[in-house]
Amino acid sequence: MNVKKLRLGLIGKDVSKSPSGRIHKFILEQMGVACDYENFSITYAELDSVLRRLIGDFDAFNVTIPYKRDVFEYLDGIQGEAIACGAVNTVISPTKQGYNTDGAGFLLMLSTAGFSVKGKSVLVLGAGGSGRSSAVALKNAGARVSMYRRNREELKEVCEQLGVEATIDPEAGGYDLLVNCTGVGMHDTEGRSPVTEKAFAGASAAVDLIYVPKESEFLRLAKEQGLKTLNGASMLFYQGYFADCLFLGREPNEAEAKTLYEKYLQSTTEE
Helix, strand or coil: CCCCCEEEEEEECCCCCCCHHHHHHHHHHHCCCCEEEEEEECCHHHHHHHHHHHHHHCCEEEECCCCCCHHHHHCCEECCHHHHHCCCCEEECCCCEEECCHHHHHHHHHHHCCCCCCCCEEEEECCCHHHHHHHHHHHHCCCEEEEECCCHHHHHHHHHHHCCEECCCCCCCCCCEEEECCCECEHHHCCCCCCCHHHHCCCCEEEECCCCCCCCHHHHHHHHCCCEEEECHHHHHHHHHHHHHHHHCCCCCHHHHHHHHHHHHHHHHCC
């Protein structure tokens, strides 16, 4: 992709509170590239027209809940981790190629926060795009991964595809780490948790991909049980960094990503 002022966007059900535009503008500015970034909060009825516009008029765009699989039929191909997890969060419009940077961002978030997952038992709550990418990333990092979804038939299908275990009762406990990828706890479900305090029995840590609010009900319950907790704010930044590297055809560097995140946090606190 030629380095110029990029036209970028984000598509999702409700991205009204998303700081993605600010994050991408910050990262790209540090790389010497300007961009315009537009958020699209849409319904399924609007999906077709908006996706066609993004592919036709934009340089690239990001995809979030719940459209990370719906975008497939508009693409000419999917690459890398998007194939393994069956979800796309980044699209390069001119080539109609889909990618997934969620897994890379998720693992960098965990390692930066001192969360070790190798050999650990992890329960992933939710089997949508974020749940799939998190499960694949955890499995590749050496964790023993189990997933939960209320629809048992869909749960079985996803787990077979990803090569992870299916959990029928998320309240049973006994996991080292729990990861909430359901979206329960944000927007109109704020103040709710996908599990009760029973689910945290035996665990040492809990991660919620939600970053608004900063402490979801899921994390509040985990903290009450004495667990180390982490929200998804840094993952959002890191997956954005990896996406921007794709936009520019640039080789990603984890040390650079961490430095940029520290600069970004400093810039937000100085305002």
